[in-house]
Amino acid sequence: xxxxxxxxxxxxxxxxxxxxxxxxxxxxxxxxxxxxxxxxxxxxxxxxxxxxxxxxxxxxxxxxxxxxxxxxxxxxxxxxxxxxxxxxxxxxxxxxxxxxxxxxxxxxxxxxxxxxxxxxxxxxxxxxxxxxxxxxxxxxxxxxxxxxxxxxxxxxxxxxxxxxxxxxxxxxxxxxxxxxxxxxxxxxxxxxxxxxxxxxxxxxxxxxxxxxxxxxxxxxxxxxxxxxxxxxxxxxxxxxxxxxxxxxxxxxx
Ligand SMILES: [Zn+2]
Ligand SMILES: [Zn+2]
Numbered sequence: 001x002x003x004x005x006x007x008x009x010x011x012x013x014x015x016x017x018x019x020x021x022x023x024x025x026x027x028x029x030x031x032x033x034x035x036x037x038x039x040x041x042x043x044x045x046x047x048x049x050x051x052x053x054x055x056x057x058x059x060x061x062x063x064x065x066x067x068x069x070x071x072x073x074x075x076x077x078x079x080x081x082x083x084x085x086x087x088x089x090x091x092x093x094x095x096x097x098x099x100x101x102x103x104x105x106x107x108x109x110x111x112x113x114x115x116x117x118x119x120x121x122x123x124x125x126x127x128x129x130x131x132x133x134x135x136x137x138x139x140x141x142x143x144x145x146x147x148x149x150x151x152x153x154x155x156x157x158x159x160x161x162x163x164x165x166x167x168x169x170x171x172x173x174x175x176x177x178x179x180x181x182x183x184x185x186x187x188x189x190x191x192x193x194x195x196x197x198x199x200x201x202x203x204x205x206x207x208x209x210x211x212x213x214x215x216x217x218x219x220x221x222x223x224x225x226x227x228x229x230x231x232x233x234x235x236x237x238x239x240x241x242x243x244x245x246x247x248x249x250x251x252x253x
Pocket of ligand 1: 127130151
């Protein structure tokens with residue numbers, strides 16, 4: 001993603017504050033995928049091609065660049081704000097009118113590609129047991145997402161998925177078991193790639209580390225309990241810590 005931001009800097013589109021957001025939007029809308037090896041999705045390509053065919057002014061970087069240069073010139077006092085705004089308004093109105101005219105055609109073309117892309121995105125790979133498609137599903141009972149086989153109920157192959165995460169197909173396969181590798185995207189966290197098999201060799205280290213972490217945390221807890229217990233033994237027992245003696249009820253004569 002850093003390379004996209006750099007490219008935007010080179011061409012001169014966007015400002016420091018907008019570039020990173022723009023790239024995130026490309027991910028969010030499914031126009032690009034991948035972390036180290038970023039690829040434009042078929043859907044992303046179709047959008048650019050469609051817009052280029054119907055409204056070429058909109059996809060050229062010249063327009064964005066010109067507006068940004070104008071803004072800089074206003075800041076430098078070389079251009080009058082009112083003139084620039086008026087010119088921008090006229091240009092955009094013209095482009096949008098052209099867009100409106102072809103809207104139906106553009107929509108039709110994008111819709112087809114969008115459905116195909118969604119279907120394609122849902123197919124993660126091939127079932128290792130029966131050769132049907134592995135698909136991202138949501139369990140009706142638990143509302144949990146998982147990867148299941150399209151051959152269900154004949155084939156019950158399934159893989160668990162992290163919940164509250166967006167799963168993105170990478171098109172890559174694990175070198176250990178040849179199962180698909182998915183990208184896990186969670187809000188506010190780093191994206192990462194992983195093999196769909198929970199018992200994969202690639203996760204051995206990872207699982208071991210988690211196991212050790214758990215054990216460490218547990219032994220820490222045990223130690224702390226022991227320490228406070230010993231500490232308490234040394235302390236004199238205060239009056240308030242003792243169970244209250246019940247007052248004997250006075251029998252009424
Ligand atoms: Zn299967
Ligand atoms: Zn694997």
